[in-house]
Amino acid sequence: MIEFSKKTNTLVQVQYKYSLQDVSEPNLYRDIFNYDEIPKCAFNHRKVPMFPADEIWITDTTFRDGQQSRAPYTVDQILHLFDLLHKLGGPKGIIRQCEFFLYSDRDKEAVYKCMERGYEYPEVTSWIRATKNDFQLAKDMGMKESGILVSCSDYHIFKKLNMTRKQALEHYMSIIKSAIEVGIRPRCHFEDITRADFYGFVVPFALELKKLMEESKVPIKIRACDTLGYGVSYPGAALPRSVPGIIYGLRHHAGFPSELIEWHGHNDFYKAVCNSATAWLYGASSVNCSLLGIGERTGNTPLEAMVIEYAQLRGTTDGMDTTVITEIAEYYEKELGYQIPPRTPFVGRHFNVTQAGIHADGLLKNEEIYNIFDTAKLLNRPVGVAINQTSGLAGIAHWINSHFGLEGAKRIDKKDERVVKIKEWVDEQYKTGRVTAIGDNELEEVIRKFAPEIFDLAL
Template sequence: MLNPRASQQSLRTHPPVLLDTTLRDGEQSPGLYFTSDEKILIARQLDMLGVGVIEAGIPSMGPAEQHVLAQLVRSGLAAEILSWNRLVEADIAASLACGVRHVHVSIPTSPTHIDLKLGKNRAWILDRIKRVVGPAVEQGAIISFGAEDASRTDPEFLREVFATAVESGASRVRYADTLGVLTPDRAAAVVSYLAGCLPVPIDFHGHDDFGMATANAVAAWKAGAQMVSCSLLGLGERAGNTPLEEFVGALHFIEGYYGTFDFIALKQLCEEVGKICRRPIPPQKPIIGSDIFHHESGIHVDGLLKASETYELFPPEIVGGQRKLILGKHSGRAAVRYLAGLESLTLDDEQITTFLADIRARMAREQGLDVNRIFKEFLSGRCAHKT
């Protein structure tokens, strides 16, 4: 049974180490891949942003992957370069052969995976950990141990799995919400429980199958996770991983951490990755979307014109955004008067009422209206006068 730690442990004094898995789990998005040059470019930009760990690839895939990992290890980045491996001796040997010392090993721990995928049992999992992790450490590997499908694993068995890995020499453990089935309260409870049992850092690796990856990651960090796995644009299998831009944005703008983070550089990197992947950034994407500072609603615009903080938590310029007032069905008097003023024109209340009534009537009949053109025609044809 889970027994969350005392409430003071949820009051974190330091932000988590950021682990970016764009070049590993992100690249596992169906149909997506990065060239070696693209991997090096992205890794360098992540390093400049202050990402602490870059999970850069899977050496067992062959010489090309090993070569780019070897290049990254020799490149002098401040970030830890981490490889991903199955809990298999040959995988670890491939990592060590290309100069990688920070080695992540992963094995499934849920009944679904143990029984149906591996055809093994719990005892086999524990024995496998003992047989592989210890010798890897003796060979110079710094082991990060991951439990795949941890969120569908019995917590007591998971504790035993992690404890066995730590006893065998693992330096940290990864809790993988492989199918994104956690909710924030469950994420907090299980991470709190494990943090109270384990002497090593916990890396929380969430997926976004139900749209809760960012919330789960924040909850896991508050409950004791010292590292959070993310990817640029949330790239990853199925619905993807915790988006780096969303997680950092939440901790910066809501929780007050990562005070000097360069959000403009992050946005530029996300845009570059989007182009490489041929996946345009959705206009309403949190933190970096092109339209997130666009406003139409009359109530919102009226508030913004009086004080921007009424409907914008932070200035758009911090994240490379730009405020824009949009004329439309839900516009109010303040927006119409303000936009007319930008043209050095003044409208009286009757003129504004006439314009709004006309545009709403036309929108009830027709899609795709060019409201800006209609507004300019209105201004030129009415009794507006220069201010």
């Protein structure tokens, strides 16, 4: 059978439908995932087309997956961060949803307070255990959509659930039908999809969901969960690790539309951001993230990274207020006591601070030479320099101009005698054995001693 595809404007073969392969022994892909070795990345050199969705967006799991790896947030903290997510997402709701646990009194209070805000975006959704009582709880609390765990690799089906694939599929379908019966839109978390038998279980399961969706007229979302961060974005990489192959397969073989496909990545192999962007490029509408990437083990895809990635891929922020990223980072450090590694992109204290003297000289002439974009405008984070033994006159001059906000005729040149005096003091520090960078407060005291009039220029 062939059909005409409006997406590609070509005839496409659609006659083959994958059926469940109910194997007697689990397929653990031992040639790829030999536990005694680093996982291997195999290639079959089959490349699938890149078809980004008409609309892409971000969903948040800060208060679900993000809370599994840190002390629980208080209700007030959750509410404040929820407000910041709303502000960051902008009027178009690029940050589309936010998921919550529903179990403790604190969870429930936080959900109610966030819903009382009345925001269209992010929509409050839940993650629940797969029981009828929990579905009813979600319904009673006003949830329209809820996540349901449906593990799909043989590691989970055989070794955790002690089921066969057929038993697991029947069990999952029963659970999902129960959710629909009480009026909940199911979001099916395909746990460990990057170790799953894609054609033997994932696609047949997705086809059953598609059939149920057509019968019930209720949209069912698939969240493709890269639970251990095994996904790779390389063209021609083989399943089960291929992110392009997974997204293409869910769309082409299972017939799921982009708006019902979501990617949830982990960062075990430093690939969370790249894999999430790849999921967008190959047809998933949404990527699931957490603030600062805080989550299980190495963490989730950092939400702030995907805000910047969105702008790179779409050429616009679509109304997102990117300066809120800095507000979020400051809130975590000052109010939550969370120490962000200083060189973390976009949120670390030193992400746009140079310590190299030759770079500082370039910044003094034109900051565009050594800064990734106008971080003052887009993140409310002016470019900076850290003063150490390599900073030189240019670094000190740039620090003074930046720290005191000196513009135009007030700017200090690197040849200024006051800069020379400060550099002599800096050089003396390192001659006597100092190894650490010089802090802002310390530099202020030095300037107060050698060039106090600079403080007047800042007025």
